[in-house]
Amino acid sequence: MSSIEPMVTDHSRITDIASLRADFPALHQNVHGKPLVYLDSAASAQRPQAVIDAMVLQEQRDHANIHRGVHTLSQRSTEKVEAARDAVCRFINAASRCEIIFTRGTTESINLVAASLGRSLLKRGDEVLITHMEHHSNIVPWQLVCEETGARLVVAPITDRGELDLAAFDALLTERTKIFAIGHVSNALGTINPVAELIARAQAAGAVTLVDGAQAAPHLQIDVQALDCDFYAFSGHKMFGPTGIGILYGKERLLETMPPYQGGGEMILTVSFDKTTYNELPFKFEAGTPNITGAIGLGATIDYLATVDFDARRRYEDELLAYATDTLKHLPGLRVIGEAEHKSGVVSFLFPDIHAHDLGTILDKEGVAVRTGHHCAMPVMDFFGIPATARASFAFYNNRHDVDRLAAALEKAKELFA
């Protein structure tokens, strides 16, 4: 942002959060003859019209390859993609735009770090520390690189409430810990982890730190400089943007020392058959033509979110989650899985006598979309001794009426299975 731009105060931002629902066209349809209640945003959130419009405009008018042509369309596309990078940089308060790498999503972002940094850093006897509540995408990449390097994957346990066991974490954090990777918010439980505190401890032990922010980006204000993490990964489609685009934030000094993840076009300066000189950051890690429309859509998403007052949104979401938790707990027999003190966006639950999959089907017939299954967090299910849960996940476009519809649909399920 240039210094001549006027400062905008938060008073100019939207504080009537309930009014935002109108911006999301997919929410305004019937499913099985009933108005859709979309409670699966943790799997993939809906997009506002402004994001859809930005993507359509790119496809209809401006599409060309970026960073290559001198012609007008190529320049337009390049400018928009790079503007999106600037938007991401502001969104997470990164120190420099060269620290923002476009990927396909959180999964690829974590794989990039595991493959590039992990392979060059880890040796036999080293350890990678994760937690018991990670999504598979923050488990498997580390397993792969541990297998390859002879390092050991260490898992910090969780408590019955679904919070990280801090004493156990401290005991497991040693000078052998070379990498510490943790989810900011658990997708299966909704737990908000105290990442700033954990990063500080891991840093003191000498570990490189990575935060999986897939579930935090749609709900929390992210400040990578305040967190002081080395890497932060998130996806476009969980935060109201398109699929197939994600971000890896990495501290410049680490990214500089890391070998490229993939080879190809864009990531090079010069190529001869003897030697290739790699491009500067962030392009060193962006081999090949990227998801141009996706990146532009993500930029538009961040612009959209910037029109909304964050504190008002956070208050609205917290209040809605409290209402949903309270409403569901009043249903006889219902068990909530994950009761951390600090939660965001998710209520996982089950009935003892109705399998989550049956709930999913019955709720769908009532127009209510929830996710059922293990939520790509099978170790979490094993911990609680359950095969699956139903998960209602919320965004700022949901409201109390959605919760009431969910509760009514659950009553029907109970009736059917009585």
Next chain:
Amino acid sequence: MSDLKDLYREVILDHNRQPRNFGELEDANRVIEGVNPLCGDRMTLYVKVRNNCVQDVRFKGTGCAISVASSSMMTEKVKGSTVDESLALFEKVHQMLTERSAEDAELADLGKLAALSGVREYPSRVKCAALAWHALKSALTSADNTVSTE
């Protein structure tokens, strides 16, 4: 709720509440593990085959109502049948679950099992009903002891 009742027919709810032939079978000579990785459904099928006959069959595990009822009804139906009859039944049930064109006459032929035909309208649930049957086929035909519908 009318079409939900087509999926969750009374006979299915009944077999889910009180699964028949549930538990381990100590003298089984075929033990098959069946998993639906996406649902987390997991069942173990125990079969005692003697003289080309399914003399006894039991199952245990966790799963949705459709998969539990399908397992329960399967064990009821194949117990005492020959291996060939059981495999022929697998083909019929498989056809019923996956092909919309199954004739009413064929369904009538399957008796109680016809209740499972409701899953055809729920593509994501077909594999729930199919799990037990794939486990049965595997038990009767191959040495491999894990099946998956994925």
